[in-house]
Amino acid sequence: MAEKEAGAGEEPAAGAPSDGHVAGDGNSDGRASVLFVGDVVGGIGRRTLLDSLPLLRERYQPTFVIVNGENVAGGLGITPKLADELIDAGIDAITLGNHTYHRREIYPYLDSQPRILRPVNFLRSQPGHGVCMVERDGVRLGVINLSGNLYLRAGRSAFTEIEAALGELGQAEHIIVDMHAEATSEKVAMGWHLDGRVTAVVGTHTHVPTADARVLPKGTAYITDVGMTGPRGGVIGVKREQAIESLLTQMPVRFETSEEDPWLMAVFIRCSTPLRADSIEQVLMPRPQSPPRAD
């Protein structure tokens, strides 16, 4: 099943913001680490992320935290307010995907906020940009968002447009690529295509984590899909009864975000020499128990 519809589917941070960020192991030698969080789905996913962050920062001490936020607003898209909430929580960059333009109010924000990315291989005429550079602890991390071309609408080829994107990041000690794609074949191929040229290629979009996290032979960390941060009790984020009804009846069904069994799904990548990863580790954990919140 693809995503929800149709029953299927920089500005460098010179002077890091005072956001409670715990400095990681980054330094001028290029050592750093990245926590990349899979598609955050709805309010339940947002709360799961925000409730998990203190524990994750303590446990992993990531230099950078990157989040795919294409499903943050009620399961589809993102709004300026919600993007600001993530950035205020210390998220270094937000990547998106096929749901980028679901909320019209995000269009100008995509142009004005350097830390939020839409796939770089969308048409140039579409709002936003697909590359940014963030800096912490003297380490510059380039972030690139790509969209697959199979079963998704992306105006240009991910495999040709990646070259220009990499050309913008010549000063980066590390580069992480979010390859937002439906087909495993495209994601695996992009991992091999970029092996040795970027620090990590991480897949997003299917909301289901894969078991193939590894460092490729030339030093690029790779996983086909990070998974989602949201309700495991649903069907890739949707209430399961509604997804099943849609598939059973083949009729339109209004989808709502499930609230059942929220988990955080991410990968933690240790980076050493420029553009190389030492390790990639999956992070799969239920939402921490916490007192009820007003939101």
Ligand SMILES: [Fe+2]
């Ligand atoms: Fe998604």
Ligand SMILES: [Fe+2]
């Ligand atoms: Fe997606």
